[in-house]
Amino acid sequence: MIVIIKYNAGNIRSVQNAVARLGYESIITDNPKEIREATKVIFPGVGEASSAMSYLRERKLDEVILSLKQPTLGICLGLQLMCKSSEEGNTICLGIFDTETKQFLPEDKVPHMGWNSFSKKEDTTLLKGINSTDDVYYVHGYYAETCNETIATCNYIKEFSSVMQKNNFYAMQFHPEKSASVGEQLLRNFLELEK
Incomplete structure (x- = not known):
């Protein structure tokens, strides 16, 4: 069973539709038991970091996410909440990835919105069949600084983490x-990962 975590963030239904187009069934839930029993977990989101983390903590979903052993994918806000902290609302986050989420300085058009490429730092199963010249779609005003868990970067105003991985946790700043x-292809790679 593929679970998409329901929390105080938008864009969840479009992720479910994308999973369905690949031939997979999924459920959207904030039920800890269903999340823990999933074969794959997707943690997507568009929204604001502090209110999203408040929702997770109120329902103890932060503890559930940290306890997961199956492949778990953060998307956009999901990636940012997997970092140690976010400048958005001075928020303490989940701390899965050893980096912080910063706000883009208004040196250019912010938010970063539209198609942009990313550069692979290493070949991983998640990035199978993807070239550094391939474009993906970004919409974000905050970014995760690069760190040891960064497996692909993007450059917009400055270099930031585009794709991250630590153990069973994966994350993408863009919207697959x-x-x-x-x-x-990226979603298919994730859904086909072995536990």
């Missing part, structure tokens, strides 16, 4: 569900 065939 909005990234056409490249996004479909």
Whole structure:
């Protein structure tokens, strides 16, 4: 069973639709038991960090996420909440990835919105079949600084983490569900990961 975590964030239904297009069934839930029993967990989101973390903590979903052993994918806000902290609302986050989420300085058009490429730092199963010249779709005003868990970067105003991985936790700053065939390939790679 594939579970998409329901919390105080938008864009969840479009992720479920993208999973369905690949031939997989999924449920959207904030039930800890269902999340723990899932074969794959997707933690997507568009929203604001402090209110999203408050929702997770009120329902103890932060503890559930940290306890997961199955492949778990954070998307956009999900990636940012997997970091140690966020400048958005001075928020303490989950601390899965050893880095912080910063706000883009208004040196250019912010938020970073539209198609942009990313550079692979290493070949991993998640990035199988993806080239550094492939474009994906970004919408974000905050970014995760690069760290040891960064497996691909993007450059917009400055270099930031585009894809991250630590053990069974994976994350993408861009929206694979909005990234056409490249996004479909990335989602398929995740859904086909062995536990």
